[in-house]
Amino acid sequence: MEGEQATAIPTFDLISRAQNGDQAAFEQLYRKYAGRVYAVCLRLSANTRHAEELTQEAFVRAWQMLATFRGESDFFSWLYRLTVNVVFTDMRSKRRRTSRVMTTDDLSVFDQKNSSGMDSATIDLEKAIAALPKQARAIFVLHDVEGYRHEEIAGMMKLSVGTSKSQLHRARRILREALEA
Amino acid sequence: MKCEKVKILLDDFVDGLLPEAGAREVETHLGECKDCQDEFQSLQALLEKASHLPKAIEPPRDLWPEIETKINAQTNAQFGWKNLLWGRNAGASKPLDASEAIREQAPSKRWHMSPRLLIASMIVLLVGGYWLYLQSHRPSWGVENLAGSCKVGSDYIEKTGRLVVGEWLETDEISRAQINVGMIGKVEVEPNTRIRLLQARITDHRLDLAQGKLHATIWAPPRLFFVETAAALAIDLGCEYTLQVEDDGSGLLHVIAGYVALESHGRESIVPAGALCAMRPGIGPGTPYSEDATLALREALTKIDFENGGAEELDIVFRDSRFADTFTLWHLLVRVEPALRPQVYDRMTELIPPPVGVTREGVLRGDRKMLDKWAETFGLGYSWWKYWLPL
Numbered sequence: 218m219e220g221e222q223a224t225a226i227p228t229f230d231l232i233s234r235a236q237n238g239d240q241a242a243f244e245q246l247y248r249k250y251a252g253r254v255y256a257v258c259l260r261l262s263a264n265t266r267h268a269e270e271l272t273q274e275a276f277v278r279a280w281q282m283l284a285t286f287r288g289e290s291d292f293f294s295w296l297y298r299l300t301v302n303v304v305f306t307d308m309r310s311k312r313r314r315t316s317r318v319m320t321t322d323d324l325s326v327f328d329q330k331n332s333s334g335m336d337s338a339t340i341d342l343e344k345a346i347a348a349l350p351k352q353a354r355a356i357f358v359l360h361d362v363e364g365y366r367h368e369e370i371a372g373m374m375k376l377s378v379g380t381s382k383s384q385l386h387r388a389r390r391i392l393r394e395a396l397e398a
Numbered sequence: 399m400k401c402e403k404v405k406i407l408l409d410d411f412v413d414g415l416l417p418e419a420g421a422r423e424v425e426t427h428l429g430e431c432k433d434c435q436d437e438f439q440s441l442q443a444l445l446e447k448a449s450h451l452p453k454a455i456e457p458p459r460d461l462w463p464e465i466e467t468k469i470n471a472q473t474n475a476q477f478g479w480k481n482l483l484w485g486r487n488a489g490a491s492k493p494l495d496a497s498e499a500i501r502e503q504a505p506s507k508r509w510h511m512s513p514r515l516l517i518a519s520m521i522v523l524l525v526g527g528y529w530l531y532l533q534s535h536r537p538s539w540g541v542e543n544l545a546g547s548c549k550v551g552s553d554y555i556e557k558t559g560r561l562v563v564g565e566w567l568e569t570d571e572i573s574r575a576q577i578n579v580g581m582i583g584k585v586e587v588e589p590n591t592r593i594r595l596l597q598a599r600i601t602d603h604r605l606d607l608a609q610g611k612l613h614a615t616i617w618a619p620p621r622l623f624f625v626e627t628a629a630a631l632a633i634d635l636g637c638e639y640t641l642q643v644e645d646d647g648s649g650l651l652h653v654i655a656g657y658v659a660l661e662s663h664g665r666e667s668i669v670p671a672g673a674l675c676a677m678r679p680g681i682g683p684g685t686p687y688s689e690d691a692t693l694a695l696r697e698a699l700t701k702i703d704f705e706n707g708g709a710e711e712l713d714i715v716f717r718d719s720r721f722a723d724t725f726t727l728w729h730l731l732v733r734v735e736p737a738l739r740p741q742v743y744d745r746m747t748e749l750i751p752p753p754v755g756v757t758r759e760g761v762l763r764g765d766r767k768m769l770d771k772w773a774e775t776f777g778l779g780y781s782w783w784k785y786w787l788p789l
Binding site: 252256265268269343351352362375376382385389393397 | 409410440441444445447448449450451452453454455456457458459461462464465466468469546547549554556570571572
């Protein structure tokens with residue numbers, strides 16, 4: 218992913234210690250990346266409580282899978298992929314599908330962020346993204362916020378590239394209409 | 399280049415995905431067309447805002463304690479199994495930290511399996527092997543993924559798979575699938591559906607629709623394909639239909655071609671092509687009605703079928719019924735209270751007189767042969783499949 222190298226300096230020592238079972242090192246990795254993992258969970262799920270559960274699940278899964286991280290890629294890219302897989306697996310699950318209903322309260326998280334530096338335009342955009350249809354929202358977040366390519370998104374979401382493009386077009390149109398209204 | 403085409407290409411243009419010639423054409427058009435220029439600027443503004451969204455949002459609370467608990471629980475569970483398997487001290491009560499657990503995974507000093515455990519393991523392997531053999535020989539139907547990725551059993555399928563007897567097939571918001579019903583038809587499974595294969599015998603093709611919607615097309619003789627739902631059993635009588643089941647178990651059958659019978663709780667409804675029939679768990683199928691029946695007639699039927707409606711609702715049905723609704727009245731003949739049946743009989747005779755041999759007295763006492771004979775005169779053709787004997 219583009220831009221990743223600038224934001225996340227791989228902490229090889231922490232990763233190596235965590236791979237040897239050092240939970241304290243893994244906690245430091247959590248502290249380092251929790252905000253980024255939570256951000257993607259929140260944007261993909263549009264539900265604060267659900268995003269917390271998904272974040273937990275992503276880190277638990279990361280702990281289980283740490284041995285498979287060989288350092289060929291940036292650690293956060295690996296963690297991010299794993300998180301997106303956790304979210305999509307959850308989306309496909311029947312249990313989640315029937316029990317998760319987004320409410321307008323869920324969007325209040327973005328209002329709370331106002332005090333920590335988000336301007337009103339950003340908050341409006343976050344709310345508009347949260348209100349998008351699920352598939353269009355996921356594709357917009359992955360493509361336009363996180364910088365994935367259509368081919369990568371199609372692979373992750375098990376869609377055709379054409380569907381990814383058309384859903385992105387749909388998401389952008391809905392967002393522009395919402396922001397210009 | 400026309401505006402419509404430019405607007406379609408604009409996404410690829412801003413994403414840098416257009417070939418050079420195409421990008422040049424779009425650029426030229428943008429220089430000449432204010433509408434498209436505005437569209438382009440609006441899109442750029444959106445992407446600019448999106449690029450400035452914060453990459454990190456701190457969780458509203460510290461999630462680490464719960465993560466740590468889950469990790470420890472898993473680690474200790476793994477260690478506990480190792481103790482059991484390798485004959486170590488299984489009674490250790492002190493929770494292990496992860497490093498201890500991982501050290502335990504070191505490949506030395508492992509072969510201490512007790513003889514009793516060895517025998518138990520062999521039994522488990524034999525039973526497991528036999529179970530796997532049975533599983534692999536269970537009857538199954540082919541499944542094709544039509545959109546998205548549907549789940550069969552515990553696996554997601556990309557293109558094709560097999561639905562084994564007892565297994566569930568699930569689709570989510572975006573996925574659709576097709577089940578090939580042995581040699582006799584196909585069932586398209588719509589999004590948000592949960593369906594299970596119950597029987598795959600030559601004389602009994604049976605699905606369980608727990609929730610969602612299916613579209614069945616069956617080209618076999620009657621009474622070979624069945625769909626069980628919480629509210630009623632749908633029996634194929636050689637037809638094409640859709641069947642929808644809601645979260646609360648209520649459902650709606652819409653027959654496109656042929657006939658379908660719905661049975662449950664002592665009620666039976668025969669639904670011909672172009673008709674619908676609602677059903678409710680604990681009650682069974684309602685009275686079928688034509689797809690162009692009036693709204694008032696449908697609402698009156700809902701009250702009669704499921705809400706103890708009576709004479710008042712029956713009047714609405716009489717008022718709105720036409721020749722095409724005769725089959726609805728025919729069902730009501732045996733459903734309404736005996737005191738109301740003469741009125742139903744009279745309204746039916748206005749629409750289609752009973753054939754020779756069918757008497758008022760016989761119909762009102764519920765004579766099955768007379769009812770069937772009358773049904774045949776308005777095309778319900780009931781008796782031949784009623785007594786059809788499958789192979």
